[in-house]
Amino acid sequence: MTYIKTLPLSHAPRLPHISRWGSLAALALLGSGLAQAQGEAAQQLPTTPLTVGFQVVQAQVARTPEQRATGLMHRKSLAPNEGMLFVFEQPATQCFWMKNTLIPLSIAFLDDKGAVVNIADMQPQSLDSHCSKQPVRYALEVNQGWFAKRGVKPGFQVKGAPFGPQP
Structure with missing residues (x-):
């Protein structure tokens, strides 16, 4: 949290103070408008192949807090073997949760080595929380039902560069 130190009014210059605050307010409004406009477009991130059984998922990789917060929001579709790795x-x-997410998704929570901890199905436009059952470093989102159709369950190993060398 950022705290802003303010001066007592007796120390503030009159017109420049108003102009400065007016400029800051205008910049804030402009910034929020740009953020909203940018937020409505689906983000495109670098991808990495992940091997899930005999299937390869091309997963976009969300590493920063901003990338993770946006996730798969505003997408109208996701190809059958595409996903996002958080x-x-x-x-x-x-x-x-699935706020502003238009397509149904399944999420697998993965430990440090890529082992599935738990899987949840998530409904579009929902504020319901879906949480990992234990601490995890990764989460993989794909089209809803993708894991179930392939028999992926807790304990299943996902392989790929993010999880380091595999035995």
Whole structure:
């Protein structure tokens, strides 16, 4: 949280003070308008192939807090073997919701080595939270039902560069 130190009114210059605050307000409004306009477009991130059983998922990789917050919002579709891998700095209980997400998704929460901890199905435009059952560093979102159709369950190993060398 950022705190702003303010001066007492007796120390503030009159017209420049108003202009400065007016300029700041205008910039804030412009910035929020740009953020809203940008937020309505689906983000495109670098991809990495992940091997899930005999299937390869081309997963966009969301590493920054901003990328993770946007996730798969505003997409109208997702190709059958596409997804998004969310990468967190350290293991923690991770929770996801589907605000502004237009397509039904399944999410697998993955430990440091890529083992599936738990899987949840998520409905579009929902504020319901779906959380990992234990601390995880990764989450993989794909089209809803993708994991179930392939028999992927907790304990299943996902392989790929983000999880380091595999035995």
